[in-house]
Amino acid sequence: MAMPIERDRPRAHLVVDDFFPPAALEVIFREVRSLERKMKPGLVRDVGHDGQSVFFENERRKNKAVWIHDPSKTLRLFRDRFWSPPMLEAFANAREPLFQIIPNCRAPHLQVSAYMTGDHYDFHEDEGAGVNLTAIVFLASRPEKVRGGDLVLAYGGEETTVRFRHNRLVVFPSKTLHRVTRVRVDSKDVHDARLSLQCWLTYGEEPRRAKARAPEADRPTFLLSEEPIIAVAQALVDSSATADQSPEELYWGAFYLSRILSSNLRFLVEAAGCEFVGPIRIRRGETLDVLARARHDGSPLTIGFQLRGPEVGPSEALGLFVEKGRGRSVSLARKQLPAGADEETTVAILRRLLVAKGTTA
Numbered sequence: 507m508a509m510p511i512e513r514d515r516p517r518a519h520l521v522v523d524d525f526f527p528p529a530a531l532e533v534i535f536r537e538v539r540s541l542e543r544k545m546k547p548g549l550v551r552d553v554g555h556d557g558q559s560v561f562f563e564n565e566r567r568k569n570k571a572v573w574i575h576d577p578s579k580t581l582r583l584f585r586d587r588f589w590s591p592p593m594l595e596a597f598a599n600a601r602e603p604l605f606q607i608i609p610n611c612r613a614p615h616l617q618v619s620a621y622m623t624g625d626h627y628d629f630h631e632d633e634g635a636g637v638n639l640t641a642i643v644f645l646a647s648r649p650e651k652v653r654g655g656d657l658v659l660a661y662g663g664e665e666t667t668v669r670f671r672h673n674r675l676v677v678f679p680s681k682t683l684h685r686v687t688r689v690r691v692d693s694k695d696v697h698d699a700r701l702s703l704q705c706w707l708t709y710g711e712e713p714r715r716a717k718a719r720a721p722e723a724d725r726p727t728f729l730l731s732e733e734p735i736i737a738v739a740q741a742l743v744d745s746s747a748t749a750d751q752s753p754e755e756l757y758w759g760a761f762y763l764s765r766i767l768s769s770n771l772r773f774l775v776e777a778a779g780c781e782f783v784g785p786i787r788i789r790r791g792e793t794l795d796v797l798a799r800a801r802h803d804g805s806p807l808t809i810g811f812q813l814r815g816p817e818v819g820p821s822e823a824l825g826l827f828v829e830k831g832r833g834r835s836v837s838l839a840r841k842q843l844p845a846g847a848d849e850e851t852t853v854a855i856l857r858r859l860l861v862a863k864g865t866t867a
C-alpha cells in the first residue's frame with residue numbers, strides 16, 4: 507500500500523494508491539464479474555414530502571450499479587484493508603476531525619458502479635441514515651482502456667480533481683459535493699468498465715462482523731454520548747461565532763455533528779410522544795444547542811440538545827432540555843445525559859423533562 511496522502515483543499519480527503527494487494531484484486535474481480543448480470547441503472551436519492559428517502563433514475567447519474575452484502579469476499583477484503591493498522595494510523599493522523607470516528611464506523615455494505623462510454627455522475631452529496639464518510643476504490647481490469655472517470659470534489663467554491671487510477675482509494679466526508687467526469691472506455695465489453703466500489707461509512711459500535719440486517723429506513727444512528735463525537739463537537743462550542751445558524755452554515759465537522767444531533771432529536775421527540783413541529787435550529791452561544799419546536803399534549807414547547815464546551819469532560823457535556831411557555835414565562839428543564847446513555851434511557855429522560863416543572867428563566 508502506498509503512503510496515504512491527505513489534502514485539505516478544498517476540504518480534507520485522503521488518497522491511498524495500491525489499496526488492495528494483487529491477490530485480493532483477483533478475488534474482487536471474480537466476484538464483481540459474477541454480479542455483472544445483476545447491475546441496474548444507478549439511482550439518485552432525494553427526500554420526499556414525508557421525509558423518507560426516494561430513489562429514482564435521473565440523468566444526473568448515468569452508470570450501472572449493484573449492491574454487495576454479507577457474506578461477500580469483496581466486502582470482507584475491503585473491511586480487512588480499510589481497518590488495517592496502517593490505514594488506522596493514517597486516519598488517526600489526519601487533520602480532518604471526522605476521520606477520527608473511523609475506528610468506530612462500520613461498512614454495512616458496498617455498492618459497485620460500472621461506467622461505460624458516456625457514463626458520468628453529476629455533482630451530489632452522499633446521503634443516508636447515519637452516513638458520515640464516503641470511501642471509494644477505483645478499479646479497472648484494463649486501466650489502459652479507460653479515459654476520464656475522475657472524481658471532482660468541491661467545497662466552498664473550490665474544486666479539486668482526484669484522477670481515476672486503478673486500485674486507488676479516496677476517503678472524504680460524505681457531505682462534500684462530488685461528481686464523476688464523463689468516461690470513455692475503448693471497449694464494448696462491460697468487463698473493461700471503469701469500476702468503483704463505494705462504501706458509506708456508518709458510525710456505530712455494532713461489530714463489523716455482524717450479520718447483515720434489513721436496513722432501517724432513515725432511522726438515525728443513535729450515537730448520543732459517544733465520546734469521540736462529543737469531544738469533536740465540544741471544540742465547536744468554543745468557536746467565536748454566536749449567531750443562530752442553520753446546520754449547513756456550520757463549518758465542516760460541525761455539519762455532521764449537528765446532523766447527527768438533528769436526526770436524533772427528531773427521532774427522540776417522536777419517541778417521547780410529542781409532535782415534531784420543527785424546524786431544527788442550531789443556536790451557538792456559551793453552549794451549542796440543537797433545538798426544535800414540538801407539541802406535547804397540545805402545548806407548544808422547544809426540545810433540544812445542549813452541548814457544553816471543553817471546560818467539562820465529554821461524559822458531562824451533553825444534556826437535553828425542554829423549554830415551555832413563551833417570553834417572560836418561559837421555563838427550562840435540563841438534564842445531563844449520563845455517559846453511554848442509550849436510546850431507551852434518553853427517551854426516558856426526555857419523558858421526565860416533559861412533565862417536570864422547569865425553573866423560570
Ligand SMILES: O=C(O)CCC(=O)C(=O)O
Nearest residue numbers: 619632642657686702704
Ligand atoms: O464512481 C465513483 O467514483 C463515485 C460514485 C459516487 O459518487 C456515488 O455513487 O455516490
Ligand SMILES: [Fe+2]
Nearest residue numbers: 630631632684
Ligand atoms: Fe457519491
